[in-house]
Amino acid sequence: MAGKNKDMTMMEHLEELRRVLLISIMATFIMAIICWVISDQVLRILLEPISSTGNDVVYIGIVEALMTKIKVSFFLGFLTALPVILWQFWKFILPALRKVEKIYFTIFVVISYIFFISGVLLGFYAVFRVAVKFLLHFGGNELIPMLTIGNYISFTIMFLLPFGIIFELPLGVYFLAKLDLLSHKYLVKKRKLAICFSVVTGAVLIPSPDILTPLMMAAPIYLLYEFSVGIVRFVEWGKRRRAGKQREREMAGYKTTVREN
Structure with a gap:
């Protein structure tokens, strides 16, 4: 197996990478469909930094609310499919593992996932909420925030994902x-x-x-x-x-x- 991997051509490596990407995308898509069920509850949690200050979030496009729910579902789908994604990519980078190595490899994937989710959760509860509330108060009483749901969720996701990666x-x-x-x-x-x-x-x-x-x-x-x-x-x-x-x-x-x- 190890020798076979070393003798793989560039095209075979690209084909293997294509397979890894395809499995990762499919896993994310399937989990996004499943996570659609809880997207409303998660959306309420993500909106808590806004709602707790007495502000409202609006949508200004006919499909903006729907697209936001889809965006949240795919964000959750990515997080829940991450063990599969990590397994596929690390297996691509470290091929031909022996039985004992696979045990350590599995532990490594689990720890990677725990670190990533911990980073996202810490980013939201310890940093993001504080940052949002501060920025809203920064406008004072003279300015009224008119936040659109699409922009807010995009900002939230772009804020949280780097925390997972950095962890x-x-x-x-x-x-x-x-x-x-x-x-x-x-x-x-x-x-x-x-x-x-x-x-x-x-x-x-x-x-x-x-x-x-x-x-x-x-x-x-x-x-x-x-x-x-x-x-x-x-x-x-x-x-x-x-x-x-x-x-x-x-x-x-x-x-x-x-x-x-």
């Missing part, structure tokens, strides 16, 4: 540390760069005329960076511990050999 950072850092491609000293040395990167990433992912929204996006990114530093420290500690035990076993074996001689 995959610790997993990537973990594997780089395991491969000795990253050290905690390097990450500590690059802290200032990480702060700049967090702010720029927040501004790029959530383009907004106000400064608060990108900063609220940047804060979790930098906190994840610090969390990743801790992960690398833990990996390095584990390696030192295993190396120490290995040296002890070698010394014990050497002493035994000396006594026998």
Whole structure:
């Protein structure tokens, strides 16, 4: 299997990628149809930052309400189909896994999914709600917000998805540390760069005329960076511990050999 994968031509790789994309799209589409049933309830939750301030959301096009429900359904469909999508893409990147590797691979996919959903939930409950309420109050009593449902939901989805993606950072850092491609000293040395990167990433992912929204996006990114530093420290500690035990076993074996001689 491994040899077969190495000998695959470019066309065969493209065909495999096409299959992965097709399965991912189909899984999202099927789950979107199923999630249509709960789209109204989820829509109410997403509108809570607006409704809790006493403001209303309107739609100005005949099909805008329908298209918004479809958009919410596909957003939910993507989130619920994500385990399948992650499995397909990681299997494409890491082909020909042995039985033991498949167990670890499955655990990795589950953890990836948990991290992604955690990022989306944290983004909504800890950052998005606060940002929306602040921005609404920013207009003062003189300005009346006239928010359309289509624009609001599009903004919400574009705000939340990057949180899920960014929450995959610790997993990537973990594997780089395991491969000795990253050290905690390097990450500590690059802290200032990480702060700049967090702010720029927040501004790029959530383009907004106000400064608060990108900063609220940047804060979790930098906190994840610090969390990743801790992960690398833990990996390095584990390696030192295993190396120490290995040296002890070698010394014990050497002493035994000396006594026998």
